Amino acid sequence: MEKKSALKTYWSSLEKREKIIFLFFLFILTCSFFYLIFFPQIHLKGKQEIKLNYQESYKEPGYSAEFLGKDLSSKIHVKNSVDINHLGTYQIEYSLRTFPFYTKTVRKVTVGDYEKPVLTLKGSETARVCPNQEYQEEGYEVTDNYDKDLKDQVKVKKEKDKITYTVTDSSKNKTTITRHLKYEDVEKPELTLKGSQTMSLEVGQTYKEPGYQAIDNCNGNLTDKVTVEGSVNTSKAGTYELHYKIKDESGNETTATRKVQVYAKSYVSSGCGYGGDIYLTFDDGPGAGTSKILDVLKEEGVKATFFVTASGSDALIKRAYQEGHTIALHTASHNYAKIYSSVDNYFADLKVVSDRVKRITGVESKYIRFPGGSSNTISRNYHLGIMTALTNEVLNRGYKYFDWNIDSNDAGACASKNPTASCVYEHVTKYLSKSRCNMVLMHDVKNYTADALRDIIRYGKENGYTFKEKN
Numbered sequence: 001m002e003k004k005s006a007l008k009t010y011w012s013s014l015e016k017r018e019k020i021i022f023l024f025f026l027f028i029l030t031c032s033f034f035y036l037i038f039f040p041q042i043h044l045k046g047k048q049e050i051k052l053n054y055q056e057s058y059k060e061p062g063y064s065a066e067f068l069g070k071d072l073s074s075k076i077h078v079k080n081s082v083d084i085n086h087l088g089t090y091q092i093e094y095s096l097r098t099f100p101f102y103t104k105t106v107r108k109v110t111v112g113d114y115e116k117p118v119l120t121l122k123g124s125e126t127a128r129v130c131p132n133q134e135y136q137e138e139g140y141e142v143t144d145n146y147d148k149d150l151k152d153q154v155k156v157k158k159e160k161d162k163i164t165y166t167v168t169d170s171s172k173n174k175t176t177i178t179r180h181l182k183y184e185d186v187e188k189p190e191l192t193l194k195g196s197q198t199m200s201l202e203v204g205q206t207y208k209e210p211g212y213q214a215i216d217n218c219n220g221n222l223t224d225k226v227t228v229e230g231s232v233n234t235s236k237a238g239t240y241e242l243h244y245k246i247k248d249e250s251g252n253e254t255t256a257t258r259k260v261q262v263y264a265k266s267y268v269s270s271g272c273g274y275g276g277d278i279y280l281t282f283d284d285g286p287g288a289g290t291s292k293i294l295d296v297l298k299e300e301g302v303k304a305t306f307f308v309t310a311s312g313s314d315a316l317i318k319r320a321y322q323e324g325h326t327i328a329l330h331t332a333s334h335n336y337a338k339i340y341s342s343v344d345n346y347f348a349d350l351k352v353v354s355d356r357v358k359r360i361t362g363v364e365s366k367y368i369r370f371p372g373g374s375s376n377t378i379s380r381n382y383h384l385g386i387m388t389a390l391t392n393e394v395l396n397r398g399y400k401y402f403d404w405n406i407d408s409n410d411a412g413a414c415a416s417k418n419p420t421a422s423c424v425y426e427h428v429t430k431y432l433s434k435s436r437c438n439m440v441l442m443h444d445v446k447n448y449t450a451d452a453l454r455d456i457i458r459y460g461k462e463n464g465y466t467f468k469e470k471n
């Protein structure tokens with residue numbers, strides 16, 4: 001029996017028409033096979049679908065094509081219609097024409113707004129609120145990469161201890177931030193003392209409280225609730241302290257202290273209280289005699305007080321200070337018409353010399369001497385009653401003023417009639433007294449005063465006087 005294969009049997013069983021159809025399909029199948037194997041293909045690198053943020057520039061990930069071992073990448077034509085300034089979906093077409101083939105592929109690019117709006121709080125993320133108050137919104141800012149102005153879109157939700165701010169842009173990107181509220185008052189009230197914190201009075205004067213003010217961040221004006229402890233006994237010399245205290249509703253407490261110094265009358269007017277003491281004071285300098293005076297004081301081991309003005313050299317003031325002498329204030333201008341025209345004008349002038357001394361010595365001087373003394377009568381010509389006003393006000397501002405009880409006359413009679421060292425010497429030694437303190441007025445702007453100084457000091461030492469320095 002002849003053995004026939006199954007295929008042959010099948011083939012012979014077909015009719016002619018069926019054979020044609022069979023062969024036709026076989027042909028198509030073969031063509032497709034070769035087409036797939038040998039047709040040029042475009043290969044895209046990166047993703048087939050790309051998402052781009054609004055206005056983010058498109059970076060081509062690359063592409064290639066090869067046909068029968070030949071690189072055709074350079075022949076690929078790219079048509080890019082992506083518009084990064086408008087939201088939407090775009091196609092990039094890659095086509096390759098190499099006879100007889102034509103092939104094409106696309107990449108999808110979607111330009112969208114994928115960024116959340118940015119919400120920023122003004123003020124603190126944790127806001128302190130006074131326990132008795134409502135939180136006052138401090139505001140917020142919102143920016144978005146795509147939507148211009150979203151400020152009106154911000155939804156503010158207020159709860160007991162927090163505020164939630166939410167904003168959604170047109171592409172549904174949502175941002176939420178929270179501000180926490182802390183109901184507490186940790187700030188102390190502000191307590192301000194009017195007048196000076198250190199006041200001076202003479203025995204017998206009345207202490208008048210210059211006043212105070214207390215303001216609290218949560219409780220407002222608390223001046224009425226300030227308590228003052230302590231008292232000033234103006235009949236007795238001494239240092240008194242007044243303690244001011246204020247507490248707000250949350251228990252935050254502020255205290256302040258005012259020192260009131262009550263001086264014996266004799267001390268203020270003469271600056272010293274013991275019999276046989278000599279205080280040497282030099283006014284109006286530094287000047288012509290200062291350098292020599294400093295030499296003599298150094299050699300004799302005596303300390304003095306210099307009531308300086310705006311004139312003379314800084315170096316001499318510095319030297320006097322460094323050698324242990326007291327630098328005190330005499331006014332800057334020494335111009336009666338100016339300084340005694342009003343209280344304000346006096347203090348404006350005093351500030352100039354005070355600033356000068358502070359600049360040179362680093363220390364603020366609280367010792368002053370009025371040109372002409374505290375009870376001079378010349379000042380009346382410029383402002384009646386000015387000395388009474390000034391002597392009170394300088395004490396209020398914490399100054400001590402010093403007059404004198406021995407005038408060396410180096411700017412008086414000696415200067416006009418007999419400008420010699422011996423004239424100055426006579427005027428001082430003649431009035432020295434053991435039964436009181438001796439406050440000697442001299443002027444270091446005079447050369448002959450410098451010349452008289454050594455003999456005056458020697459006289460004092462030999463006759464049992466004690467040279468004292470200011471305290």
Ligand code: ZN
Nearest residue numbers: 283284371372
């Ligand atoms: Zn003077």
